[in-house]
Structures are given as C-alpha cells and as structure tokens.
Amino acid sequence: MGNPKAFLTIHRQEAGYRPLNERITDFGEVEQTLNSHDRRLQASRCMDCGVPFCNWACPIGNIQPEWQDLLYKGKWKEAYEVLESTCDFPEFTGRICPAPCEKSCVLKLSADEPVTIRENEVAIAEAAFREGYVLPQHPIRNGKKVAIIGAGPAGMVVANQLNRKGYEVTVYEKQDKVGGLLRYGIPNFKLHKNVIDRRVNLMKQEGISFVTSTEIGKDISAKELVEKFDAVCVCIGAEVPRDLPIEGRELKGVHFALELLSQQNQILEGKSFDNDKLINAKGKKVLVIGGGDTGSDCIGTSARHGAIKVTQIEIMPKPPVGHNPATPWPMYPQVLKTSSSHEEGCHRRWNINTCRFIGENGQLKAVEIQEISWIKSEEGRMQMVPTGEKEIIEADLAFLAMGFVHPVQEGVIAQLELAVDNRKNITIDNRAAASTAKVFAAGDAATGASLVVRAMAGGRKAAQEIDTYLSQK
Incomplete structure (x- = not known):
C-alpha cells in the first residue's frame, strides 16, 4: 500500500454517465471514464486490508488490493497481469459486473465510500489493450x-x-x-x-x-x-425465460424481454427485420414486468426507441433505500437500485401483480394489475394477498423480464x-x-x-x- 492515508483524504469519485439528453439518442456506452491521474488516485484509496473482504466477495477471486496498489504506482502492465491471473475477461466484468467486491469493501462499511474497484478494473483492461500489453499466446499443444x-x-x-x-x-x-x-x-x-x-x-x-x-x-x-x-x-x-401464462398472453405486443434486447443488438450489427416481426417502442406506451437488470435494459432500449411512456412493475416489495438490515455488510445489499436507464424516464411500482392482458383485434391495448402484499403462512411460506382494487394500465407493448427457469x-x-x-x-x-x-x-x-x-x-x-x-x- 503506497499511500496508507489516501482513504482519509481522497473521496470516492465515480466517472458517471454521459449527459442524459445525449445518451438516449444513441446506443453508445453510457458510462464515462476518468483520466489516468484521477484513476490512480482512486486506486490509492485501497487500504490493503488484513482481511480483504473484496476478495472474499468476488466470485472469481480477484485479488484487488494487489492490482489496486500497482495501478496507484502507475504500473499498468503489472496490474493487468495480476488482474488477468484470476479474471479471463476483465473488459467484460469491468463493465457489467454488479461489483459485489465494492459492497464488501471496508470503506463501504466505515464511510459508505468503497473503492471504485469495477471502474479501476476496466481502466486497467482498456489500458492493456490500448498499450499493446495484451498479446496472443501460443502454448505447446498436448495432443488432446x-x-x-x-x-x-x-x-x-x-x-x-x-x-x-x-x-x-x-x-x-x-x-x-x-x-x-x-x-x-x-x-x-x-x-x-x-x-x-x-x-x-x-x-x-x-x-x-x-x-x-x-x-x-x-x-x-x-x-x-x-x-x-x-x-x-x-x-x-x-x-428459458419465465413466462406469464395469463389471459391475453397470445396478444401481439406481449414479448419476452430478450426478444426486444436480442433483436435490437442484431439491428445494430446490420441485420434487418420485416415490419411484422420488428419490435419498436417509438410513440408507444410500454409496460415492463419485472424489476431486475433485464427489465432495466428494456427501459433503456424503449427510451432510445422514443417511447412516450414507460412503466415498470415488480411483484415483490420495494427494497429499502441505502441500507437493509436483512443483508448487512459484507453481504451483497438488497437495496433499491436506480440504474442509468431508470434515470432516462420511467415510472416504477412495487407489490404489483399482473392479472391479464387486454387486447383489441389481437393487439395489446392495456394490462390489468392489482396491488398485493406478502404474508407468511402457518407453514412459513410467503403468500401473496390482494390489497387493492384492480386497475388498468394502458400499454401497447409489454415485456416479460421475470428471470429464467433452469x-x-x-x-x-x-x-x-x-x-x-x-x-x-x-x-x-x-x-x-x-x-x-x-x-x-x-x-x-x-x-x-x-x-x-x-x-x-x-x-x-x-x-x-x-x-x-x-x-x-
């Protein structure tokens, strides 16, 4: 640890997102980057804890303190070599990982300002590619x-x-x-x-x-x-995405989330679709069913299409904001998450059950929903109980983002x-x-x-x- 007091004097600085009005006009990456000087300052905040909970929390066992110290000292190549020893593709995880390491950082517990581990990771990976540190390896073949x-x-x-x-x-x-x-x-x-x-x-x-x-x-x-x-x-x-087999499921306009996301990615790579198969939210009212990351991705995609209204509903209760006693540090916190897509325009609701899809001439026009609550049965199982009147949400498109079955x-x-x-x-x-x-x-x-x-x-x-x-x- 090159600067043992950096965590006391340097605050967490995130790169942040591109301006909202700019980023919703294209599909370019929304996350920005810090300059190399500020990135090294962020790496200096790592305290090289005696028990590195960041390493404990990382599914692939990244040894973060080691490459944070190398990054702080400007040894980018060495930092990449240490990072690559545990992570095959840091350019992927540095962009899309929810960073359980940061949630377990000691600075998350003590100051609610964990080290920017994920951003530092992708910065190291991109520098390695940019500077030519990543070269093909040609191992001796063993014949198998x-x-x-x-x-x-x-x-x-x-x-x-x-x-x-x-x-x-x-x-x-x-x-x-x-x-x-x-x-x-x-x-x-x-x-x-x-x-x-x-x-x-x-x-x-x-x-x-x-x-x-x-x-x-x-x-x-x-x-x-x-x-x-x-x-x-x-x-x-x-x-295999989790389906929602309720009345009206067959209506045109009701899609699995990945139907939208996959098609959009293919379009960006030059593939075209006939109008009867094209999924586009321009000028439409969109309902996203499911409150996770996939649902968030549907929101961001719909916003870029030009949807006039996007609503996201989740059957589970609204998570606590900031801290959840049920998931204390160093566990991954089950708290309210607001993504860049949510910031781009979305009405969010929780404890909502979807009752039926309503159509006209085979086309989705609305969705009937109902507020619910959760109680524990005598057997200890959580049960859903209706608590409100049924209501209608106008929707031209509905995306099912409820996870996947095995x-x-x-x-x-x-x-x-x-x-x-x-x-x-x-x-x-x-x-x-x-x-x-x-x-x-x-x-x-x-x-x-x-x-x-x-x-x-x-x-x-x-x-x-x-x-x-x-x-x-």
Whole structure:
C-alpha cells in the first residue's frame, strides 16, 4: 500500500454517465471514464486490508488490493497481469459486473465510500489493450481435443483456460456470432459489441476454433462429438425465460424481454427485420414486468426507441433505500437500485401483480394489475394477498423480464449420455459438473441463471476439472 492515508483524504469519485439528453439518442456506452491521474488516485484509496473482504466477495477471486496498489504506482502492465491471473475477461466484468467486491469493501462499511474497484478494473483492461500489453499466446499443444457447446461467457472462459493449457479447443455456437448473453442479451449502451469482437479475435489468434450457426443434434450429432473429442463441456446457458401464462398472453405486443434486447443488438450489427416481426417502442406506451437488470435494459432500449411512456412493475416489495438490515455488510445489499436507464424516464411500482392482458383485434391495448402484499403462512411460506382494487394500465407493448427457469438440458445432455453409452456415470447438477464419461457442464447450464461473473467462475472450475480428468486418463 503506497499511500496508507489516501482513504482519509481522497473521496470516492465515480466517472458517471454521459449527459442524459445525449445518451438516449444513441446506443453508445453510457458510462464515462476518468483520466489516468484521477484513476490512480482512486486506486490509492485501497487500504490493503488484513482481511480483504473484496476478495472474499468476488466470485472469481480477484485479488484487488494487489492490482489496486500497482495501478496507484502507475504500473499498468503489472496490474493487468495480476488482474488477468484470476479474471479471463476483465473488459467484460469491468463493465457489467454488479461489483459485489465494492459492497464488501471496508470503506463501504466505515464511510459508505468503497473503492471504485469495477471502474479501476476496466481502466486497467482498456489500458492493456490500448498499450499493446495484451498479446496472443501460443502454448505447446498436448495432443488432446475438447469441444465446448455454447460460446457465452462460461464457454469462452473454458475455451480460454484449456487453450492456454495446450488443449485443442473447438467451440460450437448455434447463433451466428460468439458471445451468448453478452452479445444477444446485454444492450450496447452497457457493453459495446466491438469489445467482444476484440477478445474473440485474440482467442482465434491463439488457436481456438469457433464454429457458429451450428446446433448440436441438428447440424452435428452428439455421437460424432464424443467420438471426435476427448472431453465435452456443456455451456448452453439458461435460455428459458419465465413466462406469464395469463389471459391475453397470445396478444401481439406481449414479448419476452430478450426478444426486444436480442433483436435490437442484431439491428445494430446490420441485420434487418420485416415490419411484422420488428419490435419498436417509438410513440408507444410500454409496460415492463419485472424489476431486475433485464427489465432495466428494456427501459433503456424503449427510451432510445422514443417511447412516450414507460412503466415498470415488480411483484415483490420495494427494497429499502441505502441500507437493509436483512443483508448487512459484507453481504451483497438488497437495496433499491436506480440504474442509468431508470434515470432516462420511467415510472416504477412495487407489490404489483399482473392479472391479464387486454387486447383489441389481437393487439395489446392495456394490462390489468392489482396491488398485493406478502404474508407468511402457518407453514412459513410467503403468500401473496390482494390489497387493492384492480386497475388498468394502458400499454401497447409489454415485456416479460421475470428471470429464467433452469435450462431444459434433456436434449443435449441426453444425446451426450447415449453417445458415451454410460448414462449412470453422467452427473449434471448445481456444480460445475464432471463425470467419468467425459461430459462436463459450466455456467448457467450447471447452476441456473446467475451473474456473468459467476458463469465465468464456473468456467474456470470446469476447465480445471477437465484438465484433471484428461491428465489422469
């Protein structure tokens, strides 16, 4: 720790967002950056705690105090090397991670001014690319081959880790481009897709093969896969959104959130859609059902389309502001979160149940809702109880952003099981799963829907398990 008193004299300074009236006119990244001098000052605030709770809270185990100190001292290259030792793609996590490390920073507890760890992380990563510190690595090959199904964050990490251990890695992706949720679920105003392309190009230079527009069981059989490769890792993500099977669900104008987000990202990459399939909120009243990050992304996208009104409803109670006794430090705080998209114009409501969609000539026109409260039953379960009269919200578009159910794995997994002809040895559960029959899983395919950084952590774990399995084989 180069400056042991910096946290006493230097306050937390965030880079902040681009001006609202400017950023809602485009899909450029909303977050700004600090100059290198101010960034180093922010890094100096790290106290190098005896027990670094930031490290404890980080799913991938980043050793933040070490690279914060290197950044403060101006050793950008060394800072990147330490950062990359635990995080395969800091340019991703530095942009989209909710930063549980910052919520567990001792300065969050003592002064409510945690170190700007996430912003510092992406600053280090961008400097590394800008200054040419990130160069292709060409490891000595060990003669073994691994197939990865799915090119999202977990699959990319598994590929990156195994490739650098000397394995010949082939990644199969059913979409036409690599990235998974990073490319097709997260808006450009949070993560511009050239950031993904830059990393994918580097991985290709290092010898990783990406086979896109290819679906296992359709374009290539599972049998062919397990015969051709020494191990297979399933990283198909959690692609099944939670539905809302109520009256009027079939109406035109009711969409899953990812239908909007994926289509918009594809449009920005040059793809066009027929008018009957195009989802656009220009001049429309929008209702977003679900209060999480995906719902927030729908709000920001609708604002950029030119929606005349956006309402977001959440079935759960409004979280506390600032501090929640139920989630004390160093736990991740369940408190009210206001995103950049919320600032761009949105009416938010909590404890609201959606009763039915109302249409006219097959087109959504309104949504019937009702205020509710939550009580604990005699069995200890939380139950929803109506507390208000039903009311009508006018809406031309409704986006379902209620999370994801655990992915339906039976298709791919069953095919792989039969292909290795050893069903009883296959283990796919809530861990990065491994089996004696060379089938593994990582990311949301193993755990259910979670954070990108947790999918990346699962990818690292699966890569280690695959390496152990093939080394012992």
